[in-house]
Amino acid sequence: MKHLGLAALLVVGIGLLVSQASAAAPRLTLPEESFDFGIVPQNSKVSHVFWLKSTGDDTLKIVTVSPG
Amino acid sequence: MIFDSKNYNGKVTKRPRITTNEGPPDKYVQIVVDITQRPDSTYPIVIKPYKLDLTQFGEKVRSEIKFTIANVSDKDLEATVVSMPSELMDLTLPKMIKAGKTAEGMVKLTKQGVDSKFEKTITIQLNDDKASRFTIPVKRDIRVPGQDTTKVVPTPVNAGGH
Numbered sequence: 001m002k003h004l005g006l007a008a009l010l011v012v013g014i015g016l017l018v019s020q021a022s023a024a025a026p027r028l029t030l031p032e033e034s035f036d037f038g039i040v041p042q043n044s045k046v047s048h049v050f051w052l053k054s055t056g057d058d059t060l061k062i063v064t065v066s067p068g
Numbered sequence: 069m070i071f072d073s074k075n076y077n078g079k080v081t082k083r084p085r086i087t088t089n090e091g092p093p094d095k096y097v098q099i100v101v102d103i104t105q106r107p108d109s110t111y112p113i114v115i116k117p118y119k120l121d122l123t124q125f126g127e128k129v130r131s132e133i134k135f136t137i138a139n140v141s142d143k144d145l146e147a148t149v150v151s152m153p154s155e156l157m158d159l160t161l162p163k164m165i166k167a168g169k170t171a172e173g174m175v176k177l178t179k180q181g182v183d184s185k186f187e188k189t190i191t192i193q194l195n196d197d198k199a200s201r202f203t204i205p206v207k208r209d210i211r212v213p214g215q216d217t218t219k220v221v222p223t224p225v226n227a228g229g230h
Contacts, residue, residue, distance in 0.1 A: 026090045034098040035151070037191055038201020040073050041118050042105050046189045046203050047070045048151055050097045052086070061089040068083035068096070 027056030069099060070187075076103040101203075112141035112196050113165070115204060120175055122208040132176040135204070139165040143196065150191040150201060156181035157206065159190055175206060185209050 035048045054060035071082060080103060083096045107118050116136050124130040139145050144166050152159055156178055162171035175190070191203045 026088060028086065028088050028090050028095055030095060030097060033096070034100070036100045036201055037071075037189070037203040038102060038193070039107055039111060040101045040103050040203045041107060041205070042073050042075055042077070042103055044073045044119060044189075044203075044205040045070055045187045046073065046101065046205065047153075047187070048099060048189075048191075050069060056090065059089075063087040063089060064085075066085045066087075068081075068085065068098070 024058045025056050026054065026058045026060040028060055029053040029055040069097065071099055071101060073101060073103045076101075077105065078103060107202070111202075112139065112143075112145060112194060112200055113147075113202065114138045114140055115202060118204065120204060120206045122175070122177065122206065124208070124210045124212075126212060129182060131182050132174060134172055134174045136170050136172055137162065137165055138170040139167055141196065142167050146195045147192045148195075150193045152190040153186075153188045154178075156184060156186060156188060157190075161192065177208070181208065 029052075031051055031053060033050075035050070037046050037048070040046055052060075052062070069084060073080075080101050081098060082101075083098045086095045086097070088095070107114060114137075116138070120133050120135060122130055122133055137147065144164055146164050147161050149159055149161065158176045158178065160174045160176070162173060165171045185208055187205065187207045189203050189205050191201055194200045194202075
């Protein structure tokens, strides 16, 4: 009976670990999604910094950034 | 993000896509620009020069440039900074530009700015009814014969001009 209890505890423990491992996921949060430059002269290079925040519980990898 | 306005005219929206290991859906950032051939009196203010060039020729350090903001509207206006690379420069703006008057602003490079080559921008916003925004390009290059000791300030993604 004691062994059965220990086995059950082990199963529950492993289950918890597996569920935690599968829950770990990367997550990208964009504090600012849009920026309006307003009036811009022709033949100018304008620039703005967008911050990318990693808010998940796994490492976030930027795979590609494609121009719009 | 960099956008090259080239010979575009009018309002342009760009939405670069960011793909990560988070999986779908991809995420986007968006920029909106209203490109004009030459800012003129159809806008509430006229900035001169409308592009600031701090290119330095030779050893003599060129670290500041003045510009004027003419208020061509019939209301007093206040301008505030929306975005600027403060690690490279400081910006002085007039507190208020009275209707029909012209005031002076100044860009002064920081130590890092003096030591760098860059093409960046300052975006300001007015307190008019439309909350009009204006973006002023600021460029710095250093041309000293036989020397190339400056840093080029990197910018990560080029989203424009095609």
